Amino acid sequence: MSSYDLAVTGGRVWTDSGFVDGLDVLVSGETIAEVVPTGSASLGSAEVIDASGRVVIPGVIDTHSHHRDPGFTHKEDITSASRAAAAGGVTVTVGMPNVDPPTTTAALFEKLLEDFRGRSVVDYNHNPSPTNLGEIPGLAALGCLGFKLFMVVDGKRSYPHMPGLGIHDHSDIAKILEQTRDTGRPLMVHPNDQALLELIEHRHWDADLMGPEPYSKAEWMFDGVVWNSAVATLIEIQRGIGGKLHVLHMMSDRTVELIRRAKADGQDVTAEVNAFALFLANWDEVAHLGPYALGRCLKDEWRAALWAGIADGTIDVLGTDHAPHTFEEKKSGWENMWATPTGTPQLQHYVIKLLDASHRGLITLEDVVRITSVEPARRFGLAPRKGVIAPGSDADLVVVDYDREHTLGDEPVYSKAGYNPYTDETVKGFLDATVLRGRVVARDGFVTAEPGYGQQAKPVSAM
Ligand code: NCD
Ligand code: ZN
Ligand code: ZN
Numbered sequence: 129m130s131s132y133d134l135a136v137t138g139g140r141v142w143t144d145s146g147f148v149d150g151l152d153v154l155v156s157g158e159t160i161a162e163v164v165p166t167g168s169a170s171l172g173s174a175e176v177i178d179a180s181g182r183v184v185i186p187g188v189i190d191t192h193s194h195h196r197d198p199g200f201t202h203k204e205d206i207t208s209a210s211r212a213a214a215a216g217g218v219t220v221t222v223g224m225p226n227v228d229p230p231t232t233t234a235a236l237f238e239k240l241l242e243d244f245r246g247r248s249v250v251d252y253n254h255n256p257s258p259t260n261l262g263e264i265p266g267l268a269a270l271g272c273l274g275f276k277l278f279m280v281v282d283g284k285r286s287y288p289h290m291p292g293l294g295i296h297d298h299s300d301i302a303k304i305l306e307q308t309r310d311t312g313r314p315l316m317v318h319p320n321d322q323a324l325l326e327l328i329e330h331r332h333w334d335a336d337l338m339g340p341e342p343y344s345k346a347e348w349m350f351d352g353v354v355w356n357s358a359v360a361t362l363i364e365i366q367r368g369i370g371g372k373l374h375v376l377h378m379m380s381d382r383t384v385e386l387i388r389r390a391k392a393d394g395q396d397v398t399a400e401v402n403a404f405a406l407f408l409a410n411w412d413e414v415a416h417l418g419p420y421a422l423g424r425c426l427k428d429e430w431r432a433a434l435w436a437g438i439a440d441g442t443i444d445v446l447g448t449d450h451a452p453h454t455f456e457e458k459k460s461g462w463e464n465m466w467a468t469p470t471g472t473p474q475l476q477h478y479v480i481k482l483l484d485a486s487h488r489g490l491i492t493l494e495d496v497v498r499i500t501s502v503e504p505a506r507r508f509g510l511a512p513r514k515g516v517i518a519p520g521s522d523a524d525l526v527v528v529d530y531d532r533e534h535t536l537g538d539e540p541v542y543s544k545a546g547y548n549p550y551t552d553e554t555v556k557g558f559l560d561a562t563v564l565r566g567r568v569v570a571r572d573g574f575v576t577a578e579p580g581y582g583q584q585a586k587p588v589s590a591m
Contacts, residue, residue, distance in 0.1 A: 130154075130156070130161060130162075130169070130172075131156070131172045131173070131174075132154045132155060132156055132161060132169075132171060132172060132174040133155055133156055133157060133174055133175065133566055134154075134155040134174055134175050134176075134177070134523065134563070134566050135152055135153070135154050135155070135171045135174040135175070135176050135177070136152065136153040136155070136176075136177045136179050136184055136525060136527060136563070137152045137153075137166060137171070137176055137177070137178055137179055137180070138150060138151075138152065138166045138178060138179055138180035138181075138182075139151060139153070139179030139180065139182045139183065139184040139527065140182070140183045140184065141153060141163065141179075141183075141184040141517060142183075142184065142185050142186055142497050142517050143163065143517060143518070144516070144518060146494060147183070147493070147494070150165060150166045151163055151164065151165060151166060151184075152164050152165070152166050152167070152168070152169060152171075153184060153517060153523070153525060154169060154171070154174070155174075155523040155563075155566045156566075157566060158522060158523060158565035158566045158567075159519075159520060159521060159522055159523055159565075159566070160517065160518060160519050160520065160521050160522075160523050161519060162519055163517060163518060163519065166180075177527060177560075177561060177563075177568075179527050179560075181529075182527050182528060182529055182530070182560060183493070183527075183528040183530045184517070184525055184526070184527055184528070185217075185496075185497050185501065185517075185525070185526050185528060186497065186501040186502070186505075186514070186515055186516060186517050186524060186525065186526070187217070187218070187219030187220065187501065187514065187522075187524025187525060187526060187562065187563070187564060188216070188217045188218045188219060188220075188479055188500045188501050188526060189218070189219070189220040189222075189500070189501050189504040189505055189508075189510065189514060189515060189585075190213065190218050190220070190221050190222060190447060190448045190450070190475065190500075190504070191222045191255070191273065191274065191316075191400075191445060191447050191504050191507075191508055192222065192224065192255075192276075192316070192376065192400065192402075192447025192448060192449050192450075193209060193213075193221050193222060193223055193224065193447075193448055193449075193450040193475060194223070194224050194226065194288065194449070194450055194451045194452065194471065195209045195221070195223040195224075195227070195254075196209075196227065196452065196544075197209075197223075197227060197243065198227055198228060198229070198240070198243065199227045199228025199229070200227065200228065200287070201544075202454065202544070203452045203453050203454060203457070203544055203545065204452040204543060204544045204545065205247075205544065206243060206244055206247045206248050206252070206579075207247050207248065207249070207579045208542055208543060208544045209221060209223075209450070209452075209475060209543065210247075210248040210249040210250045210252065210579065210582055211249055211542040211575045211579075212450075212473070212475040212476040212541075212542035212543045213249070213250045213475050213476075214249045214250050214562050214564070214569040214570040214575045214577065215476050215539070215540075215542055215559075215562070215570045215573050215574065215575055216475050216476040216477060216478065216479055216480070216559070216562075217479040217480075217526040217528075217559045217562050217570075218250060218475060218479070218562075219250050219251055219514070219524040219526075219562060219563075219564045219569070220250065220251045220252065220253070220504075220510065220514060220524075220585045221248075221250055221251075221252050221475065222252065222253045222254060222255055222273055222274075222508075222585075223240075223252070223253070223254040223255065224254075224255055224276050225254070225255060225256050225257035225276050225293065226278070226287070226288050226289070226290060226293060227240075230257055230290065230292065230293050231254060231255075231256040231257055232256065232257045232259050232260050232263065232292075232293075233260060233263045233266075233267075234263050234266030234267050234269075234270060236256075237254065237256045237267050237270055237272065238270055240254055241254070241270065241584060244582070244584065245580075246579065246580045247579045247580065248579060248580070248581075248582030249569055249575060249577050249578070249579055249581055249582055250564055250569060250581075250582045251514075251524075251564065251565075251582050251583050251584070251585040252582050252583075252584060252585065253271070253272065253273045253584055253585050253586070254272065255272060255273065255274050255275060255276040255316060256272055256275060256276070257275065257276060257277065257278075257293050258275040258276075258277055258304045258307065258308055258315065259277075259292070259293060259295060259304075261303060261304065261307050264304075264307040264308060264311060265307070265310075265311060267311075268311035268312070268313050271584060271586035271587065272313060273313065273314075273508040273509065273510070273585070273586075273587055274313050274314040274315065274316050274374060274508055275304075275308050275313060275314070275315050275316065276316045276317075276318070276376075277295060277301070277304060277315060277316065277317045277318070278293050278294045278295070278317075278318045278320075279294065279295065279296045279301075279317060279318055279319055279320040279321075279322065279358055280294055280296075280318055280320035280322065280325065281293075281294035281296075281322060283325075283326065283329050283333075283466065284329075284333075284464075284466040284467045285466070285467050285468070285469065287469055288451065288469055288470065288471065294322070296320070296321075296322040296323075298361060298365065301317075301361075301362070301365055302365050302368075302369055305365060305366065305369045305370075305371045305373070306369055306371070308371055308372070309369060309370050309371025309372070312372070312509075313372070313509075313587070314372035314373070314374040314398070314507060314508065315371060315372065315373055315374065316374045316375075316376055316400070317362055317373065317374070317375055317376060318376050318377055319355055319358035319359045319362055319375055319376070319377065319383070320354055320355070320358050321353065321354045321355075321357045321358045321361075324350070324353055324354050324357065325354045328346055328347070328349045328350070328354065329346070329466070331349070332346055332466070333466070338463065338464045338465065338466055339418075339462065339463065339464075339465060340414055340415075340418040340419060340421075340422060340461060340462065340465050341414065341415070341425075343422065343424075343461075343465035343466060344409075344414045344421075344422055344423070344424050344425035344465070345424075345425050346424075347379070347424060348425075348427060351380075351382075352379065352380035352381075352382060352383070352427075352430065355377070355379045355380050355382075355383050356380060356382040356383055356386070359375055359382075359383045359386050359387070360386055362375060363375075363386055363387075363390045363395065363397060366390075366395055366396070366397055367390075367393075367395060370396070371396065372396050372398075372507075373395075373396065373397045373398070374397075374398045374399070374400060374445070374507065375387060375397065375398070375399045375400065376400045376402075376447065376449075377400065377401075377402055377405070377449070378399050378400060378401045378402075378405070378434055378437065378443055379405060379424070379426060379430060379434075380426075380427075380430045380433070381429055381430050381432075381433035383399075384399070384433045384434065384436070384437040384442055384443065385433075387399045387437070387442050387443070388437070388440075388442045391442065398444040398445065398503070398507050399437070399442065399443050399444055399445070400443070400444070400445045400446070400447045401434050401437070401438065401443045401445075401446055401447075401499070402446070402447055402448065402449040402474075403446065403448050403449065403474045403478040403481065403482075404421075404423040404449060404451075404471070404472055404474065405423070405426055405431070405434060406431070406434060406435070406481075406485070406490075407478075407481050407485075407550070408421045408422075408423060408472060408549055409421075409423055409424060409425050409426040409431065410425070410426075410431075411425055413549075417549060418461060418462050418465075419458040419459070419460075419461025419462060419465060419468055420455075420458055420461075420472065420547065420549055421472065421549060422461065422465060422470055422471075422472075423470055423471065423472065424470075435490050435491065438491055438495055438499060439491070439492075439495065443499065444499065444503040444507060445499055445503050445504050445507060446478070446482070446499040446500050447504075448474040448475055448478050449471065449474065450471075450473060450474040450475040450543075451469075451470065451471020451472060451473070451474070452471070452472075452473045452543045452544060452545035453469045453471065453545060454544070454545060454546065455545070455546055455547050457469060472545075472549045473541075473543040473545040473547070473548065473549070475543065476539075476541065476542055476543060476548065477536060477548055477550050479496075479500065479526070479559065480536070480555055480557050480558070480559065481550060481555065482496045482500065482557075483496065483528065483530065483555070483556065483557025484555035484556050484557050486557075487556040487557065493530075501514075501515045502515050502516075503515075508587065509587030509588060509589045510585055510587065510588065510589075511588075511589060512588075512589070513588045514585065522564075522565050523563060523564075523565055523566040524563065524564050524565065525561075525562075525563040526559060526561070526562050526563070527559070527560040527561040527563070528557060528558070528559060528560065529557070529558040529559075529560050530556075530557055531556060531557075532556070532557070532558035533554060533555070533556050534554070534555065534558055535552065535553070535554045535555075536548060536550045536551055536552065536553050536554075536555060537551040537552050539573040539574075540573075540574070542575065558572075558573075559572075559573065560572065564577070564581070564582075565583075567581065569581065
C-alpha cells in the first residue's frame with residue numbers, strides 16, 4: 129500500500145481534460161503520486177486538506193514580476209515579493225532585469241540566483257537582459273526561463289526604464305533574437321516605438337500636460353501607434369529570423385489583432401496581458417487613484433479586445449507586471465506623472481481579481497487557469513513539472529473557495545509598497561491554501577513557510 133504525506137480531498141480539480149468533480153490529489157514528498165476519485169485510495173497518515181466544495185487549480189506561475197532586488201530594496205526585496213506571491217497563490221515568481229546592477233551578464237545572473245537562495249518562500253527564477261550578445265548562451269546555461277528586452281527608455285525619470293537596458297534599433301533586436309533563438313529560450317519584449325513615444329512626450333511636456341489624466345491617456349495619441357508599430361515590427365523580425373517571441377504588455381485592440389494574425393500564420397509568437405491593464409486601467413480608477421493606479425488608461429475598446437484575446441486564445445499568459453514603489457514615491461504623480469515611477473503592486477491579489485472577473489463573466493475559470501499556470505509553464509519550459517496536476521508533477525496547488533465573498537483590505541500587505549490598489553473592493557473568490565512541492569506555504573492569505581523554501585524553477589522542456 130502506498131503511503132502519502134498530503135491529501136487534498138474531494139475537490140473540483142483541474143486535470144488534463146479540464147475540471148473534474150470529486151477527486152483526491154495524493155502527494156508523496158514534493159510530487160503528486162496519484163489523482164483518484166474521492167475515497168478510492170487509503171490516505172493512511174497523510175495530512176489532509178478537505179477541499180470538498182472547493183476548486184483546486186495548479187500553482188500559479190508569474191513570469192513577469194519586478195522584485196527590485198538588488199538595488200531598490202526599499203521598494204521590494206526577494207523575501208517580501210515571494211511572501212506576497214505565496215499569499216496570492218503564486219508558486220513560481222520570475223523577476224525582471226531592471227535592478228541595480230542590471231542583470232546583463234552570466235556572472236551577475238549567477239550572483240542574483242545566489243541572492244535568491246535562502247531568501248525566497250516560493251520557487252523562483254529571473255529573466256536576464258540580452259543586451260550583451262556574448263552573454264546570452266551563458267545565461268541560458270544557468271537555467272533562465274526567458275530573456276527580457278525593453279524597447280523603452282524613460283524621458284523624465286531614470287527608473288523603471290533605465291538607460292542601458294532599452295534597445296530600439298531594429299538591427300540590434302534582430303541580432304538579439306538570433307542569439308536567443310539558438311538557446312531555445314523565449315525573448316520577452318516590452319514593445320515600444322521610442323521615436324514616436326518621444327514625439328508624443330514632447331507634445332505633452334510643451335503643453336504642460338503633466339498630471340495623471342494626460343499621462344495615462346498619452347498613448348491614445350495617434351491611436352496607440354507606439355504599441356502597434358512596435359508589435360508589427362517585432363512580428364516581422366521574428367518572421368525573418370525565427371526564435372520564440374513573447375510580446376509583453378498587450379494594451380490595444382490592434383496589438384491583439386497583430387498577434388492573432390501572426391499565430392494564424394504559424395509564427396512562434398505568444399502574448400502577455402497584465403493585471404493592471406485588465407483591472408486598473410479604467411478612467412474611473414485613474415481618476416480616483418491617480419498615480420496609485422498607473423500604469424496607463426486604456427480605451428474601452430482596447431480593454432474589450434484584451435478580454436476577447438484571452439477568450440479566443442490569442443493571449444497566452446497573464447504576467448502581473450508586479451511593479452512596487454513606495455506610497456511616498458508615487459505621491460508626486462499627482463503633479464508630474466512623467467517624473468514619477470509607473471506600476472502597481474499586483475502579486476498578492478491578481479489571482480483573486482481574476483476569480484472575481486470569472487464570476488462577472490469577463491473570463492472563464494478555465495481561461496484563468498490557462499493564462500496563469502498552464503501556458504506560462506508550457507511557454508517557458510516548466511511543464512510538465514509545473515502547470516499540471518498529474519502524477520509525477522510537483523505538488524503545486526491552490527485550493528480556492530470560489531464562491532466566498534470578501535472585502536480586500538484586512539489581510540496583511542506583504543509587498544514593501546505597503547498598499548493594495550484593490551483595497552475596499554468586495555470580490556468573490558478566496559484562496560484557502562497555497563501548496564508548493566507538497567508543503568502549505570500560505571493559508572487563508574497568511575504566509576506559513578519560511579524564506580529559503582523556494583528553489584530555482586529551471587526549464588525542463590525545450591518548448
Ligand atoms: C515596470 C517596472 O515598474 O519596473 N513596470 C511598470 O512600469 N508598469 C517596467 C516595465 O515593465 O516596463
Ligand atoms: Zn515592460
Ligand atoms: Zn514589467
